[in-house]
Amino acid sequence: MVDLDPVIHAQARLRITAALATLADGESIAFPRLQELLDMTAGNLSTHLRKLEDAAYVEVEKTHQGRTPVTYLRLSRLGRRAFEDYTDTLQNLLGGTP
Template sequence: MTELDTVIHAPARLRVVSTLAALPPGDEIVFPKLQKLLDMTAGNLSTHVRKLEDAGYVRVAKAHAGRKPVTYLALTTEGRRAFEDYTATLTALLKGTGA
């Protein structure tokens, strides 16, 4: 039986990854919008994003809009593949077929 990806499996990170996976490949979202969508504190979201970034699942790009710093988040190709594998494994487990 294949194990669920523990990086994604944590509830908060699963919410982050599934939200980013809903974006078309290559699209990104600004940090405050994701924070509002998930109803998470900035610190909590930052912690989980860092873990996903360290795993290579999320790309973080920092820029400026005028003088204001902006952080863009996107799912990487590796992150999208990991999420697809995660959902396939979870589906198999729920069907009782293992994986």
């Protein structure tokens, strides 16, 4: 049996990756907006984002709007490919065709 990517497979990271995969390639979302969409605490979201970032699946850009720090998030090309592979594997495991 083929294993599902353990980095993505955790429920919170799967939700994060799926949400980021809905963005166009190269498009990003602000941390508070993603937090709101996923209804996650900042600490929980940060912890799971760190694991995705360590795997090079998520790119994090820290900048400022005026004096306010802002963090933008997006799937890297590797992350997008990993998510596509994950969903293909899941479909195959469930007996569907990718």
